[in-house]
Amino acid sequence: MLESYYVRPETVDRIRCSWITSAIEQYVAWMAEQSYTVRSVLHRVPILVRFGEYAKAQGAKELTQLPEHVEPFVQAWVRERAHGKGPARARHAAQEVRNPICQMLELAIPGYVGPGRPHKPDNPFERQAPGFFVYLVEEKGLRPRSVDQYRFHLRQFAAFLARVSVDDLATLSPPVLSS
Known part of the structure; x- marks a missing residue:
């Protein structure tokens, strides 16, 4: 998969020399499935x-040890890359480096669950109306875009x-609903 993005064999070899190459290649395959741009892959x-x-320099020997090194690495990256450029730039740099690492670890x-935003439930009222979205598709014949609007x-x-x-x-009342 790496050969799809990197022209020079030396670059591919250097990436494959990493002790986490299996995780990196799995992540690259996932990005390809998700239609990430070539530029995003080359950046990440x-x-x-x-x-x-x-x-590895901090003592990690197994993939399961990687999560404890994410934040120290992010902080080192920010110190190196965004030093003196303001807090907004530092936050942006931190997110820019944290996101691909956490995605790969997931x-x-x-x-593993990264520190990102919690995922929104598919149906926030599943307990009160189980199978509602199945009903919309199978009984009402709604298209996926219409179901997404209901979900939103x-x-x-x-x-x-x-x-x-x-x-x-x-306990819903008319005043609550109208507001």
Whole structure:
């Protein structure tokens, strides 16, 4: 897979010399499946190789030991690359390096969950209306885009109910619904 992105065999060989090459190649294959741009792949792979070198220098010997080295590596990266460029640039640089590492670890280490945003539930009202989205597709014949719109609006509604501290749909009142 790496040969699809790197022309020079020396570059591919250098990447494959990394002790985390299996995780890197798995991540590159995943990025290809997700239609990431060539530029994104070329930007992210060197970060991952450097992360592997850093973790190894800190004593990591197995993939399962990598998560404890993510934040120290990110901080070292920010000190090296964004030093003196302001807090906004430092936050951006940290995210730019943390995201590909955490994505790779989520693929390579079973059960690893990165520090990113929690994923939104597919159906925030699954307990109250199980099978609602299946009903929309199979019974109503809605297209995927229409179902996505339902999902979007139900997530917005669930977020609103959480903000106004309504945790039981039976307690909904007309004033709450109209607001």
